[in-house]
Amino acid sequence: MQPISNSKNQLISSWQIFIDKLDEEVIVVNDQHQVVLANDSAKNRFGIHSIQSYKYSCKKFYEHFCEACEHCPIDETLKSHKTSSFFFEKTAGKGYEVTTIILPAGLEDEEWVMCTLKQTRSHNDLKEKAQNVSDIGNWQVTLDESLRVVKTNQYTFQFLGLTKQTLEKNKPLFTDLLAPEYENSFLEIIKAINNNNYTRQLRLLVNRRDNSYYGGNATIGINNSGESTYYELRISPISFPEFGSREYYDNIRLQNFIYIITQQMVQSQTVSEGYRDIIYSIAEVLEANVCGFLHQGAGRQYQVEGALVNGTYYFNEHDPTKTKDKIRALTSYLKQDDYLIISAVSISNSEIKESLLQLKIESFLSYPLKHQNRTVGYIFIGLPYAFVWPESKIDFVRIIGSIILQNLLQQETREKLKRLNENFINIFDNSSDAVFIVSLNGQILEANQTSTVLTGYNKRELLKKNVSEISKAEKLDLAQVQYEMLQSQQMIFGTELIPRKGEKIPVETREKMIRYQGKLAILVIARDVRHRREINRMMVQTISETQDKERKRIAEGLHDNVGPLLSTLRIYIDLLRNTELVQQEIEDYSNKMNDIINEAIDTVREVSRNLMPGVLNDFGLKEAVSDFCNKINQTGVIRVYFKYSVDNTKLEDNLKNVIYSLIKELINNSIKHAQASEIELRIHENAEGLQVEVVDNGIGIDIERQLSKSYKGLGLKNILSKVNANSGKVTILDVDGFGLSIVFPTKKITG
Secondary structure, eight states, X not given: OOOOOHHHHHHHHHHHHHHHTOOSEEEEEETTXXXXXXXXXXXXXTTOSOOOTTTSBHHHHHTTSSOOGGGOSHHHHHHHOSOEEEEEEEETTEEEEEEEEEEOOOOSSOOEEEEEEEEEEOTTGGGSOOOSGGGOOOEEEEEOTTOBEEXXXXXXXXXXXXXXXXXXXXXXXXXXXBOGGGHHHHHHHHHHHHHHOOOEEXXXXXXXXTSOEEEEEEEXXXXXXXXXXXEEEEEEEOOOTTTTOHXXXXXXXXXXXXXXXXXXXXXXXXXXXXXXXXXXXXXXXXXXXXXXXXXXXGGGOEEEEEEEETTEEEBTTBOTTOHHHHHHHGGGGSOSSSOEEESOSTTOOOTTHHHHHHTTOSEEEEEEEEETTEEEEEEEEEESSOOOOOHHHHHHHHHHHHHHHHHHHHHHHHHHHHHHHHHHHHHHHHOSSEEEEEETTSBEEEEOHHHHHHHSOOHHHHTTSBGGGSEEOTTOOGGGHHHHHHHHOOOOSOSEEOOSSSSOEEEEEEEEEEEETTEEEEEEEEEEOXXXXXXXXXXXXXXXXXXXXXXXXXXXXXXXXXXXHHHHHHHHHHHHHHSOOOHHHXXXXXXXXXXXXXXXXXXXXXXXXHHSOHHHHHHOHHHHHHHHHHHHHHHSSOEEEEEEEOSSEEOOHHHHHHHHHHHHHHHHHIIIIIOOSEEEEEEEEOSSSEEEEXXXXXXXXXXXXXXXXXXXXXXXXHHHHHHHHTTOEEEEOOOSSEEEEEXXXXXXXXX
């Protein structure tokens, strides 16, 4: 059994109050035949002290009492939305009449049916004339389009104290026979029947000739079979100890209005129209001059959804007299956890006394509409006279509040879904990636604007295609899609898009299983990676060219410097091997050879130092860079100002070598090309990592030219490739000469 939501629990509590006031045996079942509610009469009849909603089926609840499931009218009522009934005989001469009617609970996920079980006589006995009040038969009445009585049966006298002949002769308006306060509810039912031809039920109070009152349960239908329209009424008498009690019939009237109000909400064309009809009905039944309800909107501010104030109806922003401001001002005084009742405003000490008197309210009631400990809004009612609120009318307000609460929550849900849908559509349509929604058999169900640009097909054409028609995927087995997506989230869309024209487009895709229009589907996001692949290709090419350049420089250094020394050394060795020399000559040659070897060693050491400075290995980045800057300054050609402020950053050896080589390359570029006289070099920490800044006062460089494909030099390209390879970020500084900032992400030293 699924847990019941708080809002549904509140609705159950409110309707429980309603059916407990009915003396018939009543249960409320949902469209799965589960018992939601049962009144005390029903529980007493079947010996059940308490029930748990949705625990029993109606068959389990009645057990073997009913024994007529094959004739059960519940399914017929759910299908036709019309009142249904049937009779079954339990013992000789006695039976039960089961009547079912849709109960407008305002729920989106289920429907409720109110099932009334009434003990009655057998069908044969019903034909006999009743001799006393408890045996009075049903009053059958036929009304014409103007609601005049045109036909009636022999039970007229028991209801009205008039004979059948008198009634049919005079043809009075049926509304004239009703107690005045029941006229409008009857007309509302007639209006509802005209709209949808459904049979309706309500309780009526008729005015007898001796000015006493007589009540009955009325079933009202419409007959359009001929040229004219007739209304057929079947009214069963109410025979209770309270028969004739005005208070009892007031309760019946409230119950009728609950039914009418719920019907108004269900049948209204718009939410605003439904709220208006409810408010007018509440004002009528309670004789209120002020009635309405507040809803907590965005920013936890209360707004007046609708209010009837001294004959004028206010809704939304239609409030030229600022009456809503006066109503909204009441919210700060309303109790959060309970209803507020003031029976006589004029003599009360309430903080809202003046506000209420301004609205001509002398008696006031407000009730909070709560959901999951959150006050969603308030229903409020004001009367123009002092009034002690009876429990029946407080219960009436509570039930109506539950109906309004359900509609407010549904309204909030609809608005939330609308916002979510708008956000989704905005993200979907404006994504820079191609986005598809694909069915589990590969059919494209939805596609965004980017997908049409990328593939060259318009949206209508895409929605006619299968994903396999526009993608290249090896062994795309659509039968395995569901399993693969649920088990491993593997890509099923392929690695290339096939556009209408042109070459295949490499893409990177991500997939996620979603529900689309109530069914499982796959959300596919395809990113064009052509640009990324081109950048990767350029990086690989640049790194390769840089390595070739470095090898060439090393080779040239060895060839130009070490090569001649080794050649000279070979000459001296040949001389010693092939020439007869005196001791002095041998010593001279040996000294010269020793000098050559020492020079070769120094040259190799210099080449090695250029590749990996010893001071960098021995003393670190700061000393190595400082040593390099000092050597530049000693030439007197250019001046380098070096500042180093790094205390809490840990540098890996590889990053030290990269930074050192970048600094050398940047300074050498300034010396060769910038015509600069000064260079500022700063190495320091920031929030992102280690920052290296090089700024000169030279003539600057043409950055676009250096980055173009036609430019043969490697300078700036080489620098960018090294930085990208180490996840760094390059920024060109806005200075008079040339300035470059490089930031490498690094780890901070803690503790």
